[in-house]
Amino acid sequence: MAxxxxxxxxxxxLNQGYTEVYTKTKVLTDAVLHYCPGCGHGTTxxxxxxxxxxxxxxxxxxxxxxxxxxxxxxxYFDVDFQEAAHGRAPALATAIKRLNPDCFVFTYQxxxxxxxxxxxxxxxxxxxxxxxxxxxxxxxxxxxxxGQMAPTTLVGMKSATTPYxxxxxxxxxxLRITELLATLPGTYYVTRQSVQTPxxxxxxxxxxxxxxxxxxxxxxxxxVEIVSNCNSGWKMTPVAANKWMEENMxxxxxxxxxxxxxxxxxxxxxxxxxxxxxxxxxxx
Amino acid sequence: MAKELKLMKGNEAIARAMxxxxxxxxxxxxxxxxxxxxxxxxxxxxxxSTGMVVLQAESEMASINMVYGGAATGKKVATSSSSPGISxxxxxxxxxxxxEIPCLIVNVMRGGPGLGTIQxxxxxxxxxxxxxxxxxxxxxxxxxxxxxxxxxxVFDAWDIAFKYxxxxxxxxxxxxxxxxxxxxxxxYIPRWTEEERRANAPWGTWGKxxxxxxxxxxxxxxxxxxxxxxxxxxxxxxxxxxxxxVRYEALNCEDADYIFVAYGSSSRIAMKAMQMARxxxxxxxxxxxxxxxxxxxxQLQEVAKNVKGILCVEMSAGQMIEDVKLATxxxxxxxxxxxxxxxxxxxxxxxxxxxxxxxx
Numbered sequence: 088m089a090x091x092x093x094x095x096x097x098x099x100x101l102n103q104g105y106t107e108v109y110t111k112t113k114v115l116t117d118a119v120l121h122y123c124p125g126c127g128h129g130t131t132x133x134x135x136x137x138x139x140x141x142x143x144x145x146x147x148x149x150x151x152x153x154x155x156x157x158x159x160x161x162x163y164f165d166v167d168f169q170e171a172a173h174g175r176a177p178a179l180a181t182a183i184k185r186l187n188p189d190c191f192v193f194t195y196q197x198x199x200x201x202x203x204x205x206x207x208x209x210x211x212x213x214x215x216x217x218x219x220x221x222x223x224x225x226x227x228x229x230x231x232x233x234g235q236m237a238p239t240t241l242v243g244m245k246s247a248t249t250p251y252x253x254x255x256x257x258x259x260x261x262l263r264i265t266e267l268l269a270t271l272p273g274t275y276y277v278t279r280q281s282v283q284t285p286x287x288x289x290x291x292x293x294x295x296x297x298x299x300x301x302x303x304x305x306x307x308x309x310x311v312e313i314v315s316n317c318n319s320g321w322k323m324t325p326v327a328a329n330k331w332m333e334e335n336m337x338x339x340x341x342x343x344x345x346x347x348x349x350x351x352x353x354x355x356x357x358x359x360x361x362x363x364x365x366x367x368x369x370x371x
Numbered sequence: 372m373a374k375e376l377k378l379m380k381g382n383e384a385i386a387r388a389m390x391x392x393x394x395x396x397x398x399x400x401x402x403x404x405x406x407x408x409x410x411x412x413x414x415x416x417x418x419x420s421t422g423m424v425v426l427q428a429e430s431e432m433a434s435i436n437m438v439y440g441g442a443a444t445g446k447k448v449a450t451s452s453s454s455p456g457i458s459x460x461x462x463x464x465x466x467x468x469x470x471e472i473p474c475l476i477v478n479v480m481r482g483g484p485g486l487g488t489i490q491x492x493x494x495x496x497x498x499x500x501x502x503x504x505x506x507x508x509x510x511x512x513x514x515x516x517x518x519x520x521x522x523x524x525v526f527d528a529w530d531i532a533f534k535y536x537x538x539x540x541x542x543x544x545x546x547x548x549x550x551x552x553x554x555x556x557x558x559y560i561p562r563w564t565e566e567e568r569r570a571n572a573p574w575g576t577w578g579k580x581x582x583x584x585x586x587x588x589x590x591x592x593x594x595x596x597x598x599x600x601x602x603x604x605x606x607x608x609x610x611x612x613x614x615x616x617v618r619y620e621a622l623n624c625e626d627a628d629y630i631f632v633a634y635g636s637s638s639r640i641a642m643k644a645m646q647m648a649r650x651x652x653x654x655x656x657x658x659x660x661x662x663x664x665x666x667x668x669x670q671l672q673e674v675a676k677n678v679k680g681i682l683c684v685e686m687s688a689g690q691m692i693e694d695v696k697l698a699t700x701x702x703x704x705x706x707x708x709x710x711x712x713x714x715x716x717x718x719x720x721x722x723x724x725x726x727x728x729x730x731x
Contacts, residue, residue: 145579146579146580148578149577149578151440159591161587162587165579167575167578167586167587168576168585168588168589169439169440169443169587169588170470170589170590171436172436172462172463172466175432175433175436175463178428178432178433178436178437178439178440179436179437179439179440180440181426181437181440182396182424182437182438182439182441182448183443183576185396185426185441186395186424186441187444187578190577190578207430207432207433208433211428211429
């Protein structure tokens with residue numbers, strides 16, 4: 088629907104007595120999202136855009152998009168944007184921030200991009216303590232490429248390249264990169280959130296806001312993982328995918344703050360950070 | 372710093388020229404034989420004088436992508452490496468060319484393939500001017516033959532890079548990088564002010580003001596028809612470079628019966644061989660390539676019209692010779708002479724090659 092059509096339709100509804108309770112965020116463009124219905128990317132985009140809007144930093148924000156489902160994030164955010172090669176977003180963001188220290192710089196990456204092909208760039212940007220925000224959407228699969236195994240695919244989970252389920256002997260373990268990054272001195276804020284319920288959305292937004300605010304402190308990377316579904320790749324309805332995510336992804340990727348203000352968050356067992364947290368085996 | 376006469380290593384000249392030419396950022400990774408570039412920058416601490424950012428990256432893949440990120444904000448950003456590191460950068464180079472980002476890359480070549488040797492070589496010609504990375508793209512490629520040119524070409528690189536929105540490659544080798552020669556430094560060019568950056572790079576991602584649309588830096592275009600149009604635009608740009616930006620030097624070519632074609636270190640050796648030949652009464656000229664892309668095709672054609680033979684001298688198994696033969700349409704006897712794997716030929720060897728391969 089063209090924008091003028093949307094405006095016209097809105098006016099009609101207002102004339103019929105409807106009240107406007109929810110509007111598009113200013114920092115998102117009018118481009119129609121290409122994401123699958125039910126995917127967490129749309130919500131996460133909106134939260135990032137709301138934070139940029141509310142902080143009044145649209146004119147000094149530079150985003151970096153990855154290769155993967157969110158490769159074209161630059162079409163949706165009404166801020167200056169760069170599209171990186173696969174996995175390299177943290178390297179781009181490093182230079183953008185160092186050369187433009189007054190800018191707010193964020194990367195927006197998926198699991199294959201951030202935790203497989205870009206592992207070195209991720210770890211070293213975090214270890215250098217770059218003053219950037221990293222948004223990491225983890226849905227345990229390569230969505231854009233057609234549902235292949237990701238570094239975060241759960242043990243036993245079926246994908247296009249693990250048709251009999253992820254087998255540790257063949258494929259190794261899911262990589263909990265967020266826990267790993269929390270152990271680095273260069274990360275200042277590390278948290279894992281989700282966006283499948285209104286309560287989760289509110290918490291995720293608060294986390295993203297904090298991650299952007301932290302750039303003013305110049306104390307290192309603020310890293311927000313969003314555990315999300317991939318209903319297309321998982322071959323489920325959106326509702327079933329969210330339920331499956333809660334039952335299977337959350338035990339392996341526990342929701343909540345891991346590191347706050349440079350310190351391991353309250354209630355986090357330090358053992359979890361050195362990989363002793365038990366992995367579950369899923370059957371899907 | 373004003374104009375001064377100094378004794379300096381080629382790699383140090385690159386670093387000092389970066390500072391003096393108003394470069395905003397350098398991102399690199401150590402590799403022999405070019406490590407003095409970053410070592411000089413770190414010792415000079417230009418962040419305290421000009422405000423230039425210098426950072427040691429975790430890999431060449433990271434450093435070229437830092438160049439991408441920084442240069443896409445409309446600033447002058449550079450990196451340097453040597454052959455194996457430049458191979459790692461090929462992904463970044465094709466993205467930079469595809470997104471039309473002005474930047475500077477310096478390759479101080481060493482012998483290959485693989486890890487090869489740390490000694491000088493010129494076997495990256497194909498990689499530099501025939502693509503290297505995927506897709507149809509070109510890097511404007513300058514081949515310095517002296518420490519002075521290592522210095523001067525950094526200044527020239529920024530002019531070309533921003534004029535055409537294209538990456539510029541300085542293709543040097545371990546001999547030029549490591550040797551010390553006298554050099555005239557130049558007056559400092561200050562780094563661009565914020566206003567100058569915005570004026571010179573209106574396409575840059577430096578934060579979207581209310582009065583313009585958001586700037587997007589990308590090489591992605593899923594619509595093939597539009598991607599083809601974009602490819603035509605790139606090709607038109609490369610043709611403009613061929614028309615306007617070719618550089619070469621022709622020495623003693625007017626009366627020459629034979630010419631050497633060479634660039635970089637090899638051109639210095641060929642120059643000596645030319646003098647030795649002239650002393651023996653053989654009329655030899657030297658056609659030195661300064662730009663490898665764009666290749667001085669027409670100029671070489673003109674010079675070669677009246678010669679009996681061409682000896683291509685390159686520290687490789689014979690790469691540049693392909694473009695020389697194309698330029699002359701294979702109408703003149705043309706042979707390659709090169710030592711490789713890190714061996715530098717002597718002028719005597721070059722002259723012998725001329726006599727045995729061309730004159731007979």
